Amino acid sequence: xxxxxxxxxxxxxxxxxxxxxxxxxxxxxxxxxxxxxxxxxxxxxxxxxxxxxxxxxxxxxxxxxxxxxxxxxxxxxxxxxxxxxxxxxxxxxxxxxxxxxxxxxxxxxxxxxxxxxxxxxxxxxxxxxxxxxxxxxxxxxxxxxxxxxxxxxxxxxxxxxxxxxxxxxxxxxxxxxxxxxxxxxxxxxxxxxxxxxxxxxxxxxxxxxxxxxxxxxxxxxx
Numbered sequence: 001x002x003x004x005x006x007x008x009x010x011x012x013x014x015x016x017x018x019x020x021x022x023x024x025x026x027x028x029x030x031x032x033x034x035x036x037x038x039x040x041x042x043x044x045x046x047x048x049x050x051x052x053x054x055x056x057x058x059x060x061x062x063x064x065x066x067x068x069x070x071x072x073x074x075x076x077x078x079x080x081x082x083x084x085x086x087x088x089x090x091x092x093x094x095x096x097x098x099x100x101x102x103x104x105x106x107x108x109x110x111x112x113x114x115x116x117x118x119x120x121x122x123x124x125x126x127x128x129x130x131x132x133x134x135x136x137x138x139x140x141x142x143x144x145x146x147x148x149x150x151x152x153x154x155x156x157x158x159x160x161x162x163x164x165x166x167x168x169x170x171x172x173x174x175x176x177x178x179x180x181x182x183x184x185x186x187x188x189x190x191x192x193x194x195x196x197x198x199x200x201x202x203x204x205x206x207x208x209x210x211x212x213x214x215x216x217x218x219x220x221x222x
Contacts, residue, residue: 008088015085017077019103020110022051026071027114032057035122042126045133049145055125079107128152129161138171143179151179158186 036056039046046052047177058064085097132148139148154161166182 001092007162012082012085012089014104015078016103017080019075019082019107022071022075022078023107023110024114026075026116027111027116029064029068029071029114029121030111031122035066036064039126044163046130049129049132049149051125075107079103082107104181132162136171137172139167142174143176147179148178148189151182154183154185159177162186 031086043052046055053059058067083100083103086103090099132145132152135148151164151166162182162185169178
């Protein structure tokens with residue numbers, strides 16, 4: 001059983017948290033680097049639809065390189081510092097190999113979390129652009145990119161049937177008036193999604209509020 005004090009535990013937890021933040025950020029930057037290597041031929045399409053700044057973060061390759069190198073160095077230092085800090089609370093309880101494994105597990109989990117988070121965000125954007133690019137030429141000739149983006153976002157909460165029907169419209173029906181009709185039909189789905197998100201937020205608040213209130217009450221009573 002460890003004899004570490006509460007303050008020592010706080011310090012170790014702080015180091016672990018800091019290490020996980022840097023590892024998570026390194027995961028984000030890794031996906032960004034892979035994205036730039038993979039999407040060289042699609043940059044014009046991303047610029048056409050106005051998502052290049054949203055997709056590439058940071059926007060500059062130079063900034064990405066600087067942030068990437070800095071993230072690697074800082075993450076390694078944070079990992080080493082965190083590993084050393086575990087000696088304070090686990091000395092004589094576990095072996096050095098076990099402490100290294102614990103630290104590596106948390107760092108690796110945060111890194112994988114960063115990879116997943118950014119890959120999911122990037123995929124949502126690239127899938128949207130591919131769907132828009134795949135529309136028949138008549139859509140691109142008659143409607144502006146902003147108009148097509150607006151229709152896509154309006155139909156995204158609705159079942160996929162809406163978009164399939166829209167993409168399959170006869171050429172003589174492709175117009176802004178038709179777009180308004182589709183937006184109106186899809187509006188209830190957008191409202192339903194907003195209501196559902198609000199309910200989730202309320203439930204989360206109600207669940208966490210008692211725990212937040214316990215801390216000041218406990219401090220007052222003690």
